[in-house]
Amino acid sequence: MSYIQVRNLWQTYGDQVVLENLRVDIAEGEFCALVGASGCGKSTFLRMLLGQEAPSRGRILLDGKPLATEPDASRGIVFQRYSVLPHLSVLDNVALGLELPRAPVLGRLFGRAKADAREQAAALLKRVGLGHALDKYPSQLSGGMQQRLAIAQALIMKPRMLLLDEPFGALDPGIRKDMHALLLELWQETRLTVLMVTHDLSEGFTLGTRLLVFDKVRHDPHEPGAYGARITYDIPLNLDRHATREAVAALPEHVTGALKNA
Amino acid sequence: MRLINRRPGRSWRISLVILPFALLLIAYLAGSAARLADNPQDKLLPSAVQMAEAVDRMALSEDPRSGRYLFWDDTASSLKRLGMGLLISAALGLCLGVLSGTLPMFGASLSPLLTVVSMIPPLAILPVLFIVFGLDELSKVMLIVIGITPVIARDIEQRAREIPVELLIKAQTLGANTWTLILRVVLPQLLPRLLIALQLSLGSAWLFLIAAEAIASTDGLGYRIFLVRRYLAMDVILPYVAWITLLAWLMDFGLKRLTRAAFPWYEGGRA
Numbered sequence: 001m002s003y004i005q006v007r008n009l010w011q012t013y014g015d016q017v018v019l020e021n022l023r024v025d026i027a028e029g030e031f032c033a034l035v036g037a038s039g040c041g042k043s044t045f046l047r048m049l050l051g052q053e054a055p056s057r058g059r060i061l062l063d064g065k066p067l068a069t070e071p072d073a074s075r076g077i078v079f080q081r082y083s084v085l086p087h088l089s090v091l092d093n094v095a096l097g098l099e100l101p102r103a104p105v106l107g108r109l110f111g112r113a114k115a116d117a118r119e120q121a122a123a124l125l126k127r128v129g130l131g132h133a134l135d136k137y138p139s140q141l142s143g144g145m146q147q148r149l150a151i152a153q154a155l156i157m158k159p160r161m162l163l164l165d166e167p168f169g170a171l172d173p174g175i176r177k178d179m180h181a182l183l184l185e186l187w188q189e190t191r192l193t194v195l196m197v198t199h200d201l202s203e204g205f206t207l208g209t210r211l212l213v214f215d216k217v218r219h220d221p222h223e224p225g226a227y228g229a230r231i232t233y234d235i236p237l238n239l240d241r242h243a244t245r246e247a248v249a250a251l252p253e254h255v256t257g258a259l260k261n262a
Numbered sequence: 263m264r265l266i267n268r269r270p271g272r273s274w275r276i277s278l279v280i281l282p283f284a285l286l287l288i289a290y291l292a293g294s295a296a297r298l299a300d301n302p303q304d305k306l307l308p309s310a311v312q313m314a315e316a317v318d319r320m321a322l323s324e325d326p327r328s329g330r331y332l333f334w335d336d337t338a339s340s341l342k343r344l345g346m347g348l349l350i351s352a353a354l355g356l357c358l359g360v361l362s363g364t365l366p367m368f369g370a371s372l373s374p375l376l377t378v379v380s381m382i383p384p385l386a387i388l389p390v391l392f393i394v395f396g397l398d399e400l401s402k403v404m405l406i407v408i409g410i411t412p413v414i415a416r417d418i419e420q421r422a423r424e425i426p427v428e429l430l431i432k433a434q435t436l437g438a439n440t441w442t443l444i445l446r447v448v449l450p451q452l453l454p455r456l457l458i459a460l461q462l463s464l465g466s467a468w469l470f471l472i473a474a475e476a477i478a479s480t481d482g483l484g485y486r487i488f489l490v491r492r493y494l495a496m497d498v499i500l501p502y503v504a505w506i507t508l509l510a511w512l513m514d515f516g517l518k519r520l521t522r523a524a525f526p527w528y529e530g531g532r533a
Contacts (some may be wrong), residue, residue: 052431071434082426085433085529087450096446097436107442137527150432157436 001064003028003193004049004161009058011044016225018044022058024212024231028160030186031194033204033237036214040229042197046163047212049195050077062161073101076154080166083150084138088151091134094121097156121156128152128182144175148182155186164196166201180207211235287411308497316497318515320486337505340483343399344471348460349405351467355411356449356456359418380412383501385473392478395431402474409470417459418452425451447512449513454525461517468510 002025009022019041026032034042047053048060051070055166060067071077084093098117099109109117125131128148138146147167154162168176184207198204204211213233220226270278294307309315321333362372368407388405425448433447475484483506490498521528 050431050435071431073435073437075435077432077435079428079432082428083432085447086450087525096433100442100446101437104439104442107438107446139527153432153436159435175266245471 002026003030003063005059005061005064007046007059009045009060010056010228011048011053012056012228017228020228020230022231024234026193026195026210028193029191031124031207031209032196032206033211034195034197034214035201035204035211036229038199040216041213042214043165045193046165046197049161050075052161066216067172073097073157074159074161076157076159076162078147078150078154078164078167080160080169083147083167084153086138089135090130090141091121091127093138093149094125094153094156097121097153109114109179121152124152124156125149126187139197142175144171144179145167147171147179151186152181155190158190159192161193164194166197166199176203183207205237208237209239209241211237296329305494305496308500311445312497313501316495317501320498320501333505336481336483336486336502337509339481340471340475341475341509343402343482344406344467346466347403347410347471348464350403350407351414351463352412352456352460354407355414355459356418356452358411358415360422360444360448360452362415363419363422364425364444369419376412376415376419380416382408384409384470388474388477397478402471405474406467410466413463413466414456414459417462418456421452421455422448454528456520457517457521457524461514461521464510464513464517469505472506 004023004024004026006026010017011019022045034045035042036042044053048055049067051068051072054069068074077083085096088096095114095117098120099114100107102113103109108114121133122131125134128151130145130148130152133141133145136148141149147153150167171179178257180203183194186192194206196204211233212231213235214229215232216227216229217232218227291306291310296308297304297307298309317333321331324330326334328458358372358376358431362376384405387408388401391401391404391408395404430443433443438446471482472484472487476481476488479485483502487499487502
């Protein structure tokens with residue numbers, strides 16, 4: 001049974017059909033790139049996976065169980081904008097993810113626990129290249145740095161699924177390349193299932209192990225909203241990368257542990 | 263160069279700031295001198311010397327009947343009422359605004375209620391306040407609270423709705439429940455806005471304070487002004503008005519400074 005199962009999924013807003021009859025299975029650890037024209041429901045699909053929207057019809061199953069209908073700590077998200085909290089420093093933005101689940105009343109930790117959380121957060125921030133900016137506010141960071149921060153913030157929760165909604169859409173090409181490298185490294189280290197919406201087809205081809213193309217099959221020129229999009233192409237990509245990762249995963253624990261610490 | 267592209271330099275700016283004040287002052291002094299030359303008993307436009315004498319009488323010497331310094335007593339009781347009114351309004355407005363702006367279940371009933379309540383002219387229900395809360399301090403503070411709480415609450419509600427939904431979702435993926443989401447994400451982002459809302463409602467707060475004091479009080483800046491009006495004592499009224507203006511300006515300035523010092527992320531964080 002695959003990790004994510006989508007069955008007969010429809011999403012309609014009033015008369016407008018956005019997605020029709022989606023059926024797809026996604027295995028754990030897959031890096032899916034979702035591409036398609038604007039307004040064809042990629043982001044809608046992502047919002048449904050996040051639990052931000054409920055489908056009009058059909059089901060999404062995680063490990064065979066219906067998906068929770070509100071966002072929670074098991075699914076991380078990085079949006080194109082507004083992903084980081086402007087009133088917290090870089091360090092606190094990440095440490096927040098360690099504080100909130102453990103402090104349901106005050107929302108913050110104190111003393112030793114707080115120091116631990118900040119230490120973990122700082123280590124992860126160093127990993128994504130923000131070690132020098134721990135005390136800055138997000139507004140003092142460049143666009144690329146903010147997205148690095150958003151990714152670190154999502155990863156500190158150790159989610160099983162990471163959802164990316166055009167995370168690099170607003171970045172310069174050079175910066176985007178750095179971010180691709182970072183994201184691939186993190187994906188290889190963590191065995192995350194990643195679903196990424198992108199406008200950039202080449203980005204999808206570079207990063208994904210699978211490319212899902214959303215498109216409308218049927219058109220009614222008199223009523224553009226009558227038919228929704230489906231997944232028209234489902235292309236496996238970068239098989240070697242997948243194989244490499246599985247081979248690494250198959251290595252015994254003491255070897256991989258030693259490699260990670262190195 | 264077109265006018266729209268011209269900006270005053272530093273020294274120019276300072277002169278331009280002073281200019282209208284200086285003009286007003288000169289116009290006043292000239293008018294006062296002309297009237298007093300005509301009729302030394304004239305009370306409408308007292309000279310600077312007359313006002314200085316009045317200030318000396320009110321602020322720097324004991325009142326012969328009560329043995330108190332009336333000016334400072336008035337200032338203290340007015341500021342106490344104003345401060346309490348502002349504090350209660352800020353707390354109440356923040357709570358109502360946050361509840362109504364972030365939780366749709368509460369907003370559904372609170373939001374229309376706040377809209378309607380904010381339309382009630384507070385001065386029109388001042389008699390009701392006197393009947394319900396009596397003629398002492400409470401009714402004056404309540405007038406300020408009733409006058410500015412709905413304004414603050416509606417402003418905070420609006421700002422709470424403007425927080426990008428992405429941030430609220432992100433916080434939930436970071437493990438926040440409704441309470442911690444409000445505590446750690448919504449409230450801190452609204453606090454600077456609360457200070458700005460307070461700053462903007464300072465004018466109304468003073469208006470309600472003076473009105474309440476004018477109608478039913480035995481001390482306070484507003485009370486004094488309306489008391490000495492009977493004797494056409496412009497030499498007292500004008501310094502009092504100037505003093506109120508100065509106090510209000512200082513509060514405004516202080517709140518602005520506080521916003522900048524306490525929330526360094528706020529100005530740039532709107533990007």
